[in-house]
Amino acid sequence: MPTWESGPAAVSVVVTACAAGERLTALLAAICAQRPAPLEILMVDNRPATSGVAELVRRLDRPEVRYVPQPRKGLSRARNAGLAAARAAVVAFTDDDVEPADDWLAQLAAPFADPSVACVTGMIVPVRVRTPAERWFQQFGGYAKGERMRRFTLESAVREGLYPYRAGRFGSGANLAFRRETLIAVGGFEETLGAGTRAGGGEDLDIFLTVLRAGHTLVYQPAARVAHPSHPEYRQLRRQLFGYGVGLSATMTKRFLTCAPDRRAMLRSADAAARYLLSGGSPKNRGREADYPKTLIAAELAGVLLGPPAYLWSRASRPWRCVALRADR
Structure with missing residues (x-):
């Protein structure tokens, strides 16, 4: 089975979850099947007392899947736990309910061949658009950021209004990767932001801004695709x-x-x-x-x-x- 060796091209994948289920099982299997395969998959359990994730990982019985419990509530804390446990030079992050393309990880990792690139985000497409609520979410902006690969630096400010503060401009937290040493150097994800905090979100935009402010390059790579479900009901x-x-x-x-x-x-x-x-x-x-x-x-x-x-x-x-x-x- 082809895989990245432990070195500058190695990739760890961090998946965070609060509950086991069919989608999570399918996601882990899909990540294991990526070619090249990741060096490891860090399955971070943010509700270890009740989630059933530990049992799911045990049943999966894949040596590349490592279980990481993080009992303190919060998506940013869970991601930082995965980052701390990761061993590869590049760390990818995704949600527990996405459906990655077969070449997702290879495409997401490819821009890191450029040493100036510290962060790469990928395209997120809807699993389906059937209900009015799913259609309204696409009108709101959806997750996808276009079909064109783009490079961002802080100097891009001279070309775009409101840059770099437009939410979602760079990508979303369900499909992104960082150089591990860079993400650690800037402090990781902000733990006062994100799901599970009073603020509820925004940790992805915050870390993008932090990386740009530190002088690094961010790449949006539309070839790195995952599908993400949208809420089908209006209230959701x-x-x-x-x-x-x-x-x-x-x-x-x-x-x-x-x-x-x-x-x-x-x-x-x-x-x-x-x-x-x-x-x-x-x-x-x-x-x-x-x-x-x-x-x-x-x-x-x-x-x-x-x-x-x-x-x-x-x-x-x-x-x-x-x-x-x-x-x-």
Whole structure:
């Protein structure tokens, strides 16, 4: 079976989950079947007392799948636990409910041949678009970021309005990879953000901004594809878009309070950001059709308003970091 050897081209895959199920079983099998195969798969269990993930890994009986329990709640904490346990030079992260293409990992790892690249994101396509809610999510923007490979650096700011703060511009947390030493050097994922915190999301945008601010290059690689299910029901979608609003403004609040260059940039672009968010003709909103519910717009904006206090609450209640990140493994 072809595989990456332990070295600069080796890849560890981190999967985080709170419950065992058919989708997770299928995902692990699909990752094991990638060609070349990953050096290891870190199955991080964020609810080890009740999830059944440990038993699933035992039944799978694959030596490349390593079980990593992380009882402290939070997606960013779980990802950092996987990062700390990883042994490969490149660490890929994905969700527990995606369906990767056969060459997903090879395509995701390919841009790292360029030593300036520190992060690569891939394309996320919908598993299906059948219900009105699934169609509205695509009108909202969906997960896919286009068919063209793109390179991003901080200097890209001279070419794009609101760069680099447009949510989702670079990709999403369900399909991304980093050089392990770079991700550790910048502190890993922000544990006051992400699912399982009061902020609810935004950890992917935050780490993208951190990597760019550190002078590295990010590549969007559309050939690295996974399929991701969308919520089929209106209420689920409304809750999701509310969470997106919270996560976006929580992340912007974090950046404003902790990064002086971001603070100055946000103050300069405040009017443009408001137009982007609220104008029906902005790149964010012009894809909506006539039947797009106004209640979904209201839910997202309500989340945006609640994001700053949500971040402050999350930061005030933050425990000490659970996992020490070390590059010398």
